[in-house]
Amino acid sequence: MSANTRLPLSRIATTLASGACLGGLLVATAAQADRSEWPESFTVGTASQGGTYFVYGSGWANMVADELGISGGGEVTGGPTQNLALVHSGDVAFGLTTMGPAKDAMNGESPLAPGVVMDNVCAMFPMYETPFSITALSDSGITSISEIPDGASIGFGPAGSTSDTYFPAILEELGVNFERRNGGWGDLGGQLQDGLIDVIAFAAGIPIPAVSQLEVQTDVNILEFTEEEQQKIVEAFPVSAFSIPANTYTTLQDDARAVSMWNFAIAGCDLPEDMVYEATRLTMENNDRMREIHRSAAASVPENVDKNQVIPFHPGAARWYKENGYEIDESLIK
Template sequence: MRHTMPKTALLLAGSALFAATGAQADRADWPQNFTVGTASQGGTYFVYGSGWANFIADELGLSGGGEVTGGPTQNLALVHSGDMAFGLTTMGPAADAMNGESPLAPGLVMDNVCALFPMYETPFSITALSSSGIESISDIPDGARIGFGPAASTSDTYFPAMLETLGVNFERRNGGWSDLGGQLQDGLLDVIAFAAGIPLPAVSQLEVQTDVNIIPFSDEELATVLEAYPVAEFAIPASTYTTLTEDSQVVSMWNFAMAGCDLPEDFVYEVTKATMENNDRMRSIHRSAETTIPENVVHNTVLPFHPGAARWYAENGYEIDDSLIK
C-alpha cells in the first residue's frame, strides 16, 4: 500500500529544507576558525579579547581564540594584513594607522580595518603632590619633570603631545606606574600623567602616604584636546580616590573591537548581534564590558564600520553616518 504525505506536511518539510539550505548557504563563505589580537597575557585586553573570542566561538559554532600580541598598534597591522580576523585597539593608534602613520609601517594606509563595537574607555589623568602647589594644568611649571608611564604605551604616545598642545614645557620620564609614584613622592618628579584604568594603584598608594592633587582639565583645555585628538570627555567619579571631593573632568580614549573589512557581511552581522545583545555575558568576561553597549558606538569617528556591523546598528535604531561605513 502506498503512503502519501499530506500536502501541508510536504509544504512544511519543503520549508524546513529550504531554511536549512539557506542557512547553510549563508555560512558558506564564513571562516571555519578565527583569532582575536589582544595584548600581553594577564592584561585587560588579553582577558577581554580571549573571553570574547570564546563566547563568539560558542555562540556561532566556530573555533576561535585570543592571541597574545604587542597590543593596539600591532593588532591594527595584523587585522589589516588578514593575519587575524579580529583585534582590539584604541582610537589613537587607529587614527595613526588610517593616516599611514603607524610606527610599525610608516606610509602604509591600513584601510582593511573596520570597526565592530565599543569596548571601554581609558582615562587620562594627572597627579601631583599637594606640596607642589600644582592644582591645574596651567600651574605646571616650565621644565617640569613628568612621568608618562611605560615607553611607547598609549599614555606615553599621546599624553606628552596633549600637554604640548596645551602649552606645557616638560622633561619626559618613563617607567612603571609604581616606580613613577615612588619618584613623585621622593621629589624626583613633579607630575605623573597617566592613561590607565582607574583607580590606578600607584595613585591610591600615594594617597595613603601623602597628600596629592588629582588635576582636572579646565573647560577650555578640554575643548582644545577634544578638537585635536581622538579622545572623548570623561569624568573620574569622586568615589575613585579619597582625595576627590567631586568628579574630575578629564579625557579618555575609547577602545574598539575591529575586524578585517573583507570578512563576510553576514558573519560580522552575527558577531555584532551576539556581542551587542548579550551584555550580561560580556560583563561576566570582564567588568569593563559594562560600557560595551551600542549607545557608545558614537565614540568611533576614526575607523569605518564594517557593513555587517552597521546593518545591526541600523536595524536597532543606532544611526551611523554613511561616510563612516565601509
Template structure:
C-alpha cells in the same frame, strides 16, 4: 616576541550546532582568532581578553587576547590579518587610515574595519600623594613622566598635551603595570594614563599606597580640546576610592576593529555575542557600560565590516551603505 594569552573555552568546533550560531553557515570561519589588546595592567588587556574569551565560549572557536603595543600596532596587525580583531582609539585609527601611523609611514591601513563601539578613553594623571603634586601646574620641571607603551594612544597624544600645557618632562615608556611599579619605587614622578576607567594599574596602586588622581582645570581642558581630537569627560567619583568628586578630564572613543576580509557571518556572530548582553561585558570591565548599540555613531570615518553593520542595522542603527566596506 609576541606574548599570546589564549583563553580557550573548548576545542575548535567549526560547523557544530552545540554553540550559539551553530545553525549559520560557517564557511571560511577561522579555526582560531586573536584580539590585539595592549600591555598588561591596562584596560585594553583586561577588556580585550575578556571579550575574546566570551566570543570563544559562545561560538566554539579557540580565541584569546594578545599583548601588543596598543592601538597603533593593533591597526597594523588587523590590517595585515596577523590579528583577526583588535582595539583602537579613533585618533590612531584616523592616522592609520591617512597613512601616518608611525609603524608603517605612508601605508593606508584601510583593511581594518569598524566592529563595535567600546568606551571612551579618559586622559588622566596620577602621582604619589607623597610627591605633593596635586595639579598639572605643580608638575616639576624635568619631571619623569610615564606615558605607557610606545605607540599607544597615551604615548601618541599625552606628551603633546603636556607640551601644550607648558610642562617640561623626561619621557618614559613601558607597560602600565611596570610604570606603576616604577612610580612606587620613586623612579617616576607622574604617570599620564590614557585608558578606560578604572585603569587596573591605578586601582592596584590605590591598594598599595596613597595616590593623587589629578584633574585638568577648566582652562587646561579647554586648551586640550582646542588642540586635539578629544571631548570633555568627567571621571566619576566612584571610579576610584581616592576620588571624592568627579575629576575633570578629556576623552577619545575606542572601537573594536576586524580584518575586513573575515567572513560576514563570523563577524556578525561575534558582534552579536558582545553587543546583545551588556551585563556580561560590564562584568568583564566596568568601562563596558558604554559598549552599547546606540554608540555606533561615534565612528564617523572608518568603514564598517559588513557583518558588524548588518547586526547594528538590525538593532536600531542606520549605518549608510557608503560607510560599509564593500571589498572593492
C-alpha cells in the same frame, strides 16, 4: 609593512566542523550561519598587562570563543596604533583601537607604517571613552598639572599607544617640560611607587587596574584638568571633555575633570561576514556579560555606534545594526 604583506586568514586557518557545539547564548541564527570559511582560532590585539585594553580584550575574546565554539584569546601588544597595523596585515583577526590613531591609519599616517593606507581594518562595535588622566604619589606634593616639576620623569605607557601618541603633545601644549618614559602600565605603576618616575600619564578605560592597585598599596593623587586646560586641549586635539566619576577610585572625593577619546573594536575586513555578525551580535545583545568583564563596558552599547565616523564598518557588523534599527551611512560600510 605594506598592503602587499597581508596574509589572508583563509590561508592559515582550517575550517570548523559544521556540527560544532555552541554555548548557551547562541540562538538558531548562529547555528545556521555559514561557518565554512571561519578560522579555527582567532587572536585579539589588546595592549600591555595592567591596562584596561588587556582586561577588556582578553575577556571579550574568551566570551566570543566560548559562545562560537572557536579557540581564541587576547594578545599583549603595544596598544591601539600597533593593533591597527596587526589587523591590517592579518597577524591578528581582531583588535582594539581609538579614534585618533585610527584616523591616522586610514590616512596613511600611522607612525608604524608611514604611507600605508590601512584599508583592511573595519569597525565592529563601540567600546568606551578613554579618559586621559594623570597620577602621582601623594608624598610627591604634586596636586595639579601646573605643579608637575620641570624635567619630571613621566610614564606614557607602551611606545606607540594612544597615551604615548597624544599625551606628550597634550602636556607640551600645557607648558609641561618632562623626560619621557615608556613601559607597560603595571610596570610603570611599580616604577612610580619605587620613586623611579614622578608621574604616570594614563590613557585607558576606567577604572585603570594599575591605578586601583596603586591605591591599595600607597596614597596617590589623581590630577584633574582645570577648566581652562580642558578647553585648550579640546580645541587642539581629537578629544572631548570628560568627567571621571568620583566613585571610580577611592582616592577621588569629587568628579575629576579630564578629556577623552572613543574606542572601537576592529576586525580584518576580509574576515567572514557571518563570523563578524555573530561576534557583534553577542557583544551588543549581552551588555550584562560585558560589564562583568570590565565596568567600562557600560558604554559598549549599540546606541554609541555613531561615535565612529572614521573607520568603515565590517559588512557583518553593519548587518546587525541595520537589522536592529540602528542607522549607518552606506558610505561608512566597507
